[in-house]
């Protein structure tokens with residue numbers, strides 16, 4: 001039963017997001033390249049913020065555009081260095097995933 005529910009949920013998700021970037025694929029990118037600093041659900045890692053002496057935004061409460069997110073990743077933002085390993089579809093997907101954290 002649980003499996004059926006999950007499958008149904010995934011189908012619903014993928015059909016609503018056909019032409020948009022793939023937030024689900026973005027989760028893998030996020031977990032690998034962003035989570036250590038930005039937290040599992042967008043809650044900043046307090047240790048990182050303290051070490052870098054910067055106020056980090058919580059992705060759950062901040063409104064960011066695709067462009068804001070992509071520029072932060074490709075060009076860096078303030079104390080955050082560019083993440084050169086994230087490009088192309090991975091970049092589109094991670095931007096969609098970060099936006100999906102907004103509650």
Ligand code: HEC
Pocket residue numbers: 029030033034035036037038048049052054055056057064068069070072073077078079080081083086094095098
């Ligand atoms: C080494 C830690 C670290 C990693 C890894 C990292 N970030 Fe950041 N990020 C930061 C810090 C620190 C800031 C705040 C910079 C500042 O304001 O000076 C930040 C800021 C941002 C912002 C800007 C938010 C705003 O203030 O408008 C975005 C968007 C962002 N990060 C996205 C990402 C994404 C997406 C990834 C993964 C591809 C990522 N970051 C990986 C540390 C990190």
